[in-house]
Amino acid sequence: MKCYICSNSDLIQFLDLGKHPPPLNFVTKEDLKQIQASFPLQVYFCNKCQLVQLGDAVDPNTMFKSYLYTSGVSTAFRNHLSEFAQYMVDKFSPTSKDLIIDIASNDGTLLKFFQSHGVHVLGIEPSNIAKIAEENGINTVNDFFNESVANNILKNQGQAKIITITNAFAHIKDLDSIMKGIKLLLTEDGVFVSESQYLVDIIEKLEYDTIYHEHLRYYSLHTLLQLFEKYDMEVFDCERISSHGGSIRVYAASKGQFKKSSNIESILNLEKNLNLSSIETYKKFANRVYENKNNLLSILKKIKSSGKTIVGISAPARSSTVLNFCNIDSSILDYVAEKSPLKLGKFTPGMHIEVVDDSKLIQEQPDYALLLSWHLADSIISKIQNDGYKGKIIVPLPIPKII
Numbered sequence: 001m002k003c004y005i006c007s008n009s010d011l012i013q014f015l016d017l018g019k020h021p022p023p024l025n026f027v028t029k030e031d032l033k034q035i036q037a038s039f040p041l042q043v044y045f046c047n048k049c050q051l052v053q054l055g056d057a058v059d060p061n062t063m064f065k066s067y068l069y070t071s072g073v074s075t076a077f078r079n080h081l082s083e084f085a086q087y088m089v090d091k092f093s094p095t096s097k098d099l100i101i102d103i104a105s106n107d108g109t110l111l112k113f114f115q116s117h118g119v120h121v122l123g124i125e126p127s128n129i130a131k132i133a134e135e136n137g138i139n140t141v142n143d144f145f146n147e148s149v150a151n152n153i154l155k156n157q158g159q160a161k162i163i164t165i166t167n168a169f170a171h172i173k174d175l176d177s178i179m180k181g182i183k184l185l186l187t188e189d190g191v192f193v194s195e196s197q198y199l200v201d202i203i204e205k206l207e208y209d210t211i212y213h214e215h216l217r218y219y220s221l222h223t224l225l226q227l228f229e230k231y232d233m234e235v236f237d238c239e240r241i242s243s244h245g246g247s248i249r250v251y252a253a254s255k256g257q258f259k260k261s262s263n264i265e266s267i268l269n270l271e272k273n274l275n276l277s278s279i280e281t282y283k284k285f286a287n288r289v290y291e292n293k294n295n296l297l298s299i300l301k302k303i304k305s306s307g308k309t310i311v312g313i314s315a316p317a318r319s320s321t322v323l324n325f326c327n328i329d330s331s332i333l334d335y336v337a338e339k340s341p342l343k344l345g346k347f348t349p350g351m352h353i354e355v356v357d358d359s360k361l362i363q364e365q366p367d368y369a370l371l372l373s374w375h376l377a378d379s380i381i382s383k384i385q386n387d388g389y390k391g392k393i394i395v396p397l398p399i400p401k402i403i
Contacts, residue, residue, distance in 0.1 A: 003046040004053055004175050004217055005227050011044040013055065014282040015211070015289060022063040023212040023320035026346035026355065036350060037062070041321070043211060043218075043282075049226050050277050052199060052218040054211075057173045060126070060144060063214060067127035068342040069317065071109040071166075076376055078109055080243045081166070084195075085113035088162060092191055094119045098161035101153070101185060103145045103178075104168030108133030122157055124149065146174060150181030159187045167244055169194040170217040179231045192233070192252045194224075200274060201246025203281065206398035207375070208289045208325075209318040210245065220276050221248060221267045228252045237261040245318075245375030288398075293326050296400045300332050300370070308367035310394070312336035313380065315343055315355055319372035322396055324350040333370060337361040362388045368402075370394045 002009050019038040027036060042055040072078050094100060096118045102111050105123030115121050115138070123133050123140035130142040143149050163182055172178045182192050197210045199220040211218070225235055236258040237251040248267075251258075275281045303310055312319070315338045322328065329351040336348060337358040346355050361369065361384065373380055374395050381393055381403065393403040 001044075001055055003049060003051050005051050005223060005230070006046065006049040008046050008048040010048070011046055011053075011055075012279055013042055013044050014279065015043040015208075015286040017041040017043075017208070017211065017289075017321065017325045020212065020320065020324045021349040022058055023214060023317035023349060024063070024068045025349045026068055026315075026343055027349065027352060028346055032347060032352055038350065039213060041211065041213065041325075045279050045282050047279065049223055050220065051223045052220075052282070054213070054216050056213075057216055058213045060171075060173065064127045064144075067129050068340065069106070070129060070132065070340065070342065071106040073340045074376075076379055077243060080241075081110040082113050084164075084166070085110060085117065088164070088193065089114070089117045089119075092162060094161050096120070099157060099159070100162045100164070101160040103163065103165040103182075104171065105130075105133060105138070105140060108136050108138030108140065110164065110166060111138045112136060122153065122160075124153075145172065145181060146177040147181040147184065148177075150184045154184060159190065160185050161187055161190050163190065163192045164194075165192075166195040167197065167247065169196050170215045170219060173216060175217075175227075179227070183231060183233065186254070188254060189257050190253065191258075193249065194252075195241065195243065195247050195249045196224075197244055198240060198246050198248035199276065200240075200248075200271065203274065203276070203285055205246060205375075206285070206288055206292060207245050207318075208285075208292070209321045209397065212317055212321050214317060219248065220271050221250070221264070222271055222276065224248075224250055225264075234260075235264060238263050238267055240267070292397065292400065296322075296396050297326055297328075299394065299400050299402070300328065303368055304332060309334055310368040310370060311361065311366045312353065312370045312372050313358075313361065313384070313393075314338055314371070314373040315340075315348055316373050318375075320349050322372065323348060323353070327351075328370075329353065334366065335360070336372070337369075358384075365389065366391055368392050368394055370396060372396070 020041045021038045099120045105125045111121040124145045126144040130140045133140045196219045312333045315336045335354045335356045343355045
């Protein structure tokens with residue numbers, strides 16, 4: 001095992017979350033009796049370039065060929081993508097002659113917003129969700145992005161003025177191939193914009209639930225600067241954004257194309273002050289993770305022992321980490337309420353808790369509901385209370401609490 005950025009083999013493990021199935025490998029009722037494949041979820045620190053990464057990379061076909069996440073299902077994320085497209089159009093002024101490519105384009109929600117501005121768009125999506133994008137009028141290459149795919153696009157479509165990747169830049173194992181493919185496809189003055197779970201938010205908010213097999217790397221700005229430098233590119237701007245509980249948006253291009261923003265120095269100073277270059281920071285984080293598990297289980301077991309009912313609210317990928325790490329199964333949660341039609345009638349990965357339509361939460365009025373999309377607590381709590389839910393809500397992270 002080597003570091004994805006600097007190839008250092010002297011990596012330090014600081015967190016072991018046990019074995020987990022891929023986070024969106026929901027199980028049908030017919031397959032419940034079969035043993036579900038699970039893989040180690042261990043996190044390492046590179047003491048040379050300071051990258052945080054997983055030790056094991058699951059075969060991407062196991063995770064992405066039959067996929068259940070769609071960008072458009074979340075109102076909050078759909079609004080985020082709409083605002084992102086508008087911001088990019090205002091900032092870089094693409095014309096109808098320009099091509100915008102979205103890597104890991106999912107159901108094409110982001111590109112649909114770009115398309116409304118009159119630009120030429122192309123999605124690259126390896127999963128079955130690519131069919132949804134095509135049905136929505138988004139030209140989509142149904143494949144994993146790499147240098148070979150980039151070459152084919154270059155021949156058929158030409159270069160791109162803007163290439164985006166939202167919350168998937170850490171998913172791809174062959175980082176060298178993706179970087180070469182991006183460089184190949186960008187015009188001389190083109191811009192590559194990535195949004196990734198931000199290591200600072202993970203540490204500060206104890207977002208260990210964002211650690212799962214899809215996310216192979218957990219970026220700081222410091223490590224991203226080293227990555228782009230390796231491929232003769234440079235980061236010219238960056239910003240912290242709220243999506244997915246806290247992400248970093250990074251703008252990169254060929255060297256010398258854009259003036260560098262003061263945001264870079266500000267965020268690097270933040271990372272320095274948080275001591276992200278020290279393994280001790282991550283050991284403390286790991287201790288807080290184990291403490292959270294004990295505290296959350298203590299609350300849940302106390303509620304169950306009093307004869308009260310508990311259900312889960314929403315089943316995003318990040319919920320799988322909490323459920324499996326904390327061993328929260330159907331003896332604790334009666335079901336998980338969810339609105340994605342792709343997940344309804346199935347059972348959560350590993351713990352096999354039934355996923356039901358979220359209307360059941362209002363109909364049955366369970367005593368407690370564990371909010372598994374806790375990073376969207378403000379919007380979700382107000383919605384379900386407005387819909388008529390009168391029970392108490394358990395927020396699991398960063399410190400378990402009951403509302």
